[in-house]
Amino acid sequence: MIPMVDLKRQYARLKNEIDQAVGQALEQTQFILGPNVSALEAEIAAYHGLPYAVGCANGTDALLLALRACGIGPGDEVITTPFTFIATAEVVALVGAKPVFVDICPDTFNIDPGKIAAKITSRTKAVIPVHLFGHPADMDPIIDIARKHHLKVIEDCAQAFGATYQGQTVGTMGDVGCFSFFPSKNLGCYGDGGIAITHDEEIASKIKMLRNHGSAVRYYHSEVGYNSRLDEIQAAILRVKLPQIDTANDARRENAAAYCQAMAGKDIVLPSERPGCKHVYHQFTIRTKNRQTIADALQGAGSASAVYYPVPLHQQDVFLKMYDLKENLSVSETCAHEVLSLPMFPELTPEEIRLITDVVNNVR
Numbered sequence: 001m002i003p004m005v006d007l008k009r010q011y012a013r014l015k016n017e018i019d020q021a022v023g024q025a026l027e028q029t030q031f032i033l034g035p036n037v038s039a040l041e042a043e044i045a046a047y048h049g050l051p052y053a054v055g056c057a058n059g060t061d062a063l064l065l066a067l068r069a070c071g072i073g074p075g076d077e078v079i080t081t082p083f084t085f086i087a088t089a090e091v092v093a094l095v096g097a098k099p100v101f102v103d104i105c106p107d108t109f110n111i112d113p114g115k116i117a118a119k120i121t122s123r124t125k126a127v128i129p130v131h132l133f134g135h136p137a138d139m140d141p142i143i144d145i146a147r148k149h150h151l152k153v154i155e156d157c158a159q160a161f162g163a164t165y166q167g168q169t170v171g172t173m174g175d176v177g178c179f180s181f182f183p184s185k186n187l188g189c190y191g192d193g194g195i196a197i198t199h200d201e202e203i204a205s206k207i208k209m210l211r212n213h214g215s216a217v218r219y220y221h222s223e224v225g226y227n228s229r230l231d232e233i234q235a236a237i238l239r240v241k242l243p244q245i246d247t248a249n250d251a252r253r254e255n256a257a258a259y260c261q262a263m264a265g266k267d268i269v270l271p272s273e274r275p276g277c278k279h280v281y282h283q284f285t286i287r288t289k290n291r292q293t294i295a296d297a298l299q300g301a302g303s304a305s306a307v308y309y310p311v312p313l314h315q316q317d318v319f320l321k322m323y324d325l326k327e328n329l330s331v332s333e334t335c336a337h338e339v340l341s342l343p344m345f346p347e348l349t350p351e352e353i354r355l356i357t358d359v360v361n362n363v364r
């Protein structure tokens with residue numbers, strides 16, 4: 001079976017270096033906020049050309065702490081996309097604010113900047129664009145609207161480490177960029193992990209304090225915080241993988257090009273890459289009216305496929321119970337019915353891509 005992502009192949013390729021890095025971290029026994037966490041923070045900040053990066057327990061917490069650090073709380077509204085993983089809006093609810101959903105662009109699956117202004121009220125405090133599947137959201141108009149209305153911009157980069165928009169890496173354009181190192185992400189560790197990056201010293205020190213029980217000086221606590229530190233062993237693993245992230249993203253891009261070439265001209269919508277954007281293909285997601293037939297045929301031929309995401313967030317029970325959401329977000333709803341993601345990881349072989357595309361091309 002060809003899986004959606006094959007971490008065994010990745011580990012086999014990196015085994016020597018990773019085992020050595022983990023062994024060293026075990027010998028050092030500085031397990032909480034140890035030297036690998038600070039080194040990784042410095043390396044990730046440098047990768048993005050920003051002064052600050054703060055490791056967190058996972059990507060959800062990076063978003064949660066970023067919202068808290070930006071002062072978002074009860075009574076506030078936060079604009080985001082309904083076509084994303086639940087965590088993006090879950091954190092808004094967790095700080096006591098209300099998620100306000102804006103429909104997406106059909107070509108990138110990302111928030112449609114042209115539909116944001118109509119949803120801004122006196123309570124709107126922030127926007128969370130998501131760089132879904134590895135394609136950057138359209139940041140220039142988002143930043144313009146945010147400046148005009150004094151909104152914070154928190155980028156959800158969980159699926160897009162290394163993607164660029166007009167030459168800038170995602171996570172560097174808003175007030176905070178939040179990343180997840182969940183094992184299947186394009187930069188993943190071998191457990192949970194996340195990081196927040198920023199150019200703002202105040203936001204960085206606030207996130208640092210919040211991740212460590214609201215404490216900047218040991219045993220002196222100024223806020224109700226969290227236990228949300230990036231694990232030292234995960235940081236050691238990430239330090240092996242970080243120097244290879246651009247190569248890994250390029251391999252994903254080559255696989256995406258091979259997929260597109262093999263399926264061109266067929267009755268499916270292929271993922272697109274907008275001018276000025278570098279897509280890193282965390283997922284390779286097509287749109288088709290024959291989703292179930294294709295998924296069944298792939299299963300029969302020995303390949304996985306997956307639906308990200310079957311239910312947009314404005315139709316999720318959790319939010320229907322909490323908020324008055326009578327919205328018609330038709331692009332998100334159509335995409336939720338038509339999307340199908342195919343296996344995508346750097347080590348995918350041309351033979352596997354041929355098997356998968358032959359199946360898709362032969363289903364009618």
Ligand SMILES: *Cc1c(COP(=O)(O)O)cnc(C)c1O
Nearest residue numbers: 058059060085087088158180182
């Ligand atoms: C994975 C993901 C998150 C959450 O990251 P975790 O590390 O799993 O907490 C948030 N947003 C998006 C878009 C994601 O894909």
